[in-house]
Amino acid sequence: MTAAEPVIPAFPPGGPVREGERARAGGRDLQGYPLLYAKWWTRRIGPKVVRRSGRAHRCPDQDGVTPMTSAPAPPLAPVFAPAGVYAPQHDTALLTRAVTAERPGPGTEVLDLGTGSGAVALHAARTGARVTAVDISWTAVLTARINAARAGCRVRVHRGDLTTPVTGRTFDLVVSNPPYVPAPQETLPASGPARAWDAGPDGRALLDRICADAPAALRPGGTLLLVHSALCGTETTLRRLAGAGMRAEVRDRARIPYGPVLNSRREWLVRQGLADGSPWEELVIIRAVHA
Numbered sequence: 001m002t003a004a005e006p007v008i009p010a011f012p013p014g015g016p017v018r019e020g021e022r023a024r025a026g027g028r029d030l031q032g033y034p035l036l037y038a039k040w041w042t043r044r045i046g047p048k049v050v051r052r053s054g055r056a057h058r059c060p061d062q063d064g065v066t067p068m069t070s071a072p073a074p075p076l077a078p079v080f081a082p083a084g085v086y087a088p089q090h091d092t093a094l095l096t097r098a099v100t101a102e103r104p105g106p107g108t109e110v111l112d113l114g115t116g117s118g119a120v121a122l123h124a125a126r127t128g129a130r131v132t133a134v135d136i137s138w139t140a141v142l143t144a145r146i147n148a149a150r151a152g153c154r155v156r157v158h159r160g161d162l163t164t165p166v167t168g169r170t171f172d173l174v175v176s177n178p179p180y181v182p183a184p185q186e187t188l189p190a191s192g193p194a195r196a197w198d199a200g201p202d203g204r205a206l207l208d209r210i211c212a213d214a215p216a217a218l219r220p221g222g223t224l225l226l227v228h229s230a231l232c233g234t235e236t237t238l239r240r241l242a243g244a245g246m247r248a249e250v251r252d253r254a255r256i257p258y259g260p261v262l263n264s265r266r267e268w269l270v271r272q273g274l275a276d277g278s279p280w281e282e283l284v285i286i287r288a289v290h291a
């Protein structure tokens, strides 16, 4: 979605995770057994994933990015991202750097919304924080579980829509790299890789929901970290968070070249008045504190 060169490895037909696998696991609700299931997955399917996907993905650090702050990108362990799961990119790296700056540690409760491969969740878990992650895609959920198991980290990964699986719970830190790319289609994709980036004509379908839902998921004094492209309206995010009772500011920025998705929509973006035709976009980290 950002500077996305073909970072997601090709996967053979009959890819890594199917509903059938869940059925073979007994059709149980696997939420209670994330590590157990991840171990099962690691033993039965993981090795094939690792062999076939060929390589791990490392966050792109500063490669191709013009950072607007001098904070170094933290070192990230590689994660596996099969086809259909968002491989860590510049937005992932920027969000991870922002997480580091919050200095989470043992005792910090973290929620990662739209965890994908689990890269950001794992980074937080390595600090000793207690991490819960959510994704709408089963493939992403299973990938994040297996990446956590391989790293020896405990991350509870739920499948569901944004904060729905954790309704009633509150966290010290909520982080999210949600889908935010403006798309000509009004309807959000229900499956496929585009579910990781397409976010309606103004790119705000998920962002606006997160701005509205964040206070209920945060403890008093808790922090929200959100990354998105300036194409979908930095001021709008700040205004919506303020409207939800949060103190919000832009904490970090990076300028990166358009990736293939934005490039394919460049003229449409200009017609919509969302871009000026430049092949660069700005990513922003929004930090908001719950009063």
Ligand SMILES: C[S@@+](CC[C@H](N)C(=O)[O-])C[C@H]1O[C@@H](n2cnc3c(N)ncnc32)[C@H](O)[C@@H]1O
Binding pocket: 001, 086, 087, 088, 089, 091, 092, 095, 113, 114, 115, 116, 117, 118, 119, 120, 134, 135, 136, 137, 140, 160, 161, 162, 177, 178, 179, 195, 196, 197, 206
């Ligand atoms: C841009 S990717 C970010 C992945 C990862 N956090 C990272 O930074 O590399 C967005 C993720 O949000 C997930 N997602 C999309 N809609 C969602 C929803 N309604 N609820 C939860 N997750 C969602 C996608 O499946 C995808 O994994």
